[in-house]
Amino acid sequence: MxxxxxxxxxxxxxxxxxxxxxxxxxxxxxxxxxxxxxxxxxxxxxxxxxxxxxxxxxxxxxxxxxxxxxxxxxxxxxxxxxxxxxxxxxxxxxxxxxxxxxxxxxPNGVGFEQAAAFQIAYGTSWFALKYRADVKPGEVVLVHGAAGGVGLTAVECAKLLGATVIATAGGADKCQIARDHGADYVIDYKSENIRDRVLEITSPLGKPKGVDVVYDPVGGDVFDQSLRCVAPGARMLLIGFASGTVPQIPANILLVKNVTAIGFYFGAYLEQNPDIAQAGMAELLDRLKSGAIRPxxxxxxxxxxxxxxxxxxxxxxxxxxxxxxxxxxx
Structure with missing residues (x-):
């Protein structure tokens, strides 16, 4: 071969x-x-x-x-x-x-290319957001790298869970892709400050609030900015470090705002939680067959x-x- x-x-x-x-x-x-x-x-x-x-x-x-x-x-x-x-x-x-x-x-009707594009990206986002971060309807989710293979699925999955989605991407074209896939708000990190824009979006009457969940496959400075625009009790999902820099988390900020940092490695999660894995993949396949998600x-x-x-x-x-x-x- x-x-x-x-x-x-x-x-x-x-x-x-x-x-x-x-x-x-x-x-x-x-x-x-x-x-x-x-x-x-x-x-x-x-x-x-x-x-x-x-x-x-x-x-x-x-x-x-x-x-x-x-x-x-x-x-x-x-x-x-x-x-x-x-x-x-x-x-x-x-x-x-x-x-x-x-x-x-x-399943019938699911092509080979769809299946190859589906498992890891959607699996990572669905299990992380639903089963690890326990996203609830009405919460605000900040998704980084939202035009990439994994980030884009996080936008879709967060919307399926009833969240309001703030997406970040680099450049007008990538921001439009995130918008086209359901993001309620989009931040161009090349020209806008993530922390300032998130607080502006989530601050009715000028009172800072922040996001409830952060989905971060990037790390580095993106993580640092995110930590400074989360609401009290927020959950921060560490998905990966595409920036090449693994963040060093200042524990005092986690303590003061009661923030939870959650690591998520899809492969290990499936091995450690076989019953949840089976149920979650069945949920995703149902949504793929129905067209609710489209890689x-x-x-x-x-x-x-x-x-x-x-x-x-x-x-x-x-x-x-x-x-x-x-x-x-x-």
């Missing part, structure tokens, strides 16, 4: 012919149709992700495709089934092995051009979700 293989952390992946994998007990072998592109793909290549593969590996955390074979003990899918799955890595390839517990049959796929790359997709993630030029088409015959 063709695959992008990284031989050592920090090295560029190589486009090679690799041996085809074989499904062992409890595993599923998938002919990959599509693979979602995520910021975490850039981290795992550097050895900076929460999980570190041993030996040569291919990046890629979310795939869709057709079951080629199943190992002993797998009964919920069979060869020929259309599925989506969340491997630890390996998606930038024509085939991938996945633990059977992480493979979900695709914004901004570009589909051929598998051999996957490194171009990663470059767009690294330089933050990408909007919406990027997907790699991994099929031999397109």
């Amino acid at each position: 063709k695959a992008w293989i990284c031989n050592a952390f920090g090295e560029e992946p190589q486009w090679i012919d690799a041996p085809g994998p074989v499904a062992g007990p409890g595993e599923v072998l998938i002919d990959v149709a599509a693979c979602g592109v995520n910021f975490a793909d850039t981290l795992i290549l550097l050895g900076k992700y929460q999980k570190r593969p041993e030996g040569p590996f291919s990046p890629g955390f979310e795939v869709s495709g057709t079951v080629r074979a199943v190992g002993d003990g797998v009964t919920h899918v069979k060869p020929g089934d259309a599925v989506m799955a969340l491997p630890d890595w390996g998606g930038y390839a024509e085939q991938v092995i996945v633990d059977g517990s992480l493979v979900i049959p695709l 914004m796929i901004s570009h589909v790359y051929r598998l051999e051009d996957a490194m171009d997709a990663l470059a767009s993630i690294r330089d933050r030029s990408a909007t919406g979700k990027l997907v790699i088409d991994c099929r031999k015959n397109r």
Whole structure:
């Protein structure tokens, strides 16, 4: 099979012919149709992700495709089934092995590209906002990086939960994307001060209030500004650090305003909360089938051009979700 293989952390992946994998007990072998592109793909290549593969590996955390074979003990899918799955890595390839517990049959009407664009971005936002931050109707949610693959889904999910959404993005075009996907207010962080604008938006009669929930996949200065425009009792969701700077949280501010900082790592959350994971993914699939959520796929790359997709993630030029088409015959 063709695959992008990284031989050592920090090295560029190589486009090679690799041996085809074989499904062992409890595993599923998938002919990959599509693979979602995520910021975490850039981290795992550097050895900076929460999980570190041993030996040569291919990046890629979310795939869709057709079951080629199943190992002993797998009964919920069979060869020929259309599925989506969340491997630890390996998606930038024509085939991938996945633990059977992480493979979900695709509902009728959900295409491969949709499924590859859906799992991590919407899963992260839905579980973080609903199950970790417990967003309630009428609350105000501040979403950073709102034109990106994850941030854009947070705008949609917060609206589904009944919140008022303030979105931040860089530049007029990205701000319009957030607005088009339901944001009630949009802040251009390139020309506006996030803290000042949030307090202006949430301050009826000139009395500062702030937001109830912050959804932050950026970190750095964005987090620092957010901490200074939250309402008493606010919850701050730490989703990631796309800025490259991990914030050092001044605990005195958390104490004075009774603010809660909540870390959220989607993969570990699914493993630690299997019952919630099953219920939450069923909720998301229902909304996907009904059209209540629609992944914004901004570009589909051929598998051999996957490194171009990663470059767009690294330089933050990408909007919406990027997907790699991994099929031999397109």
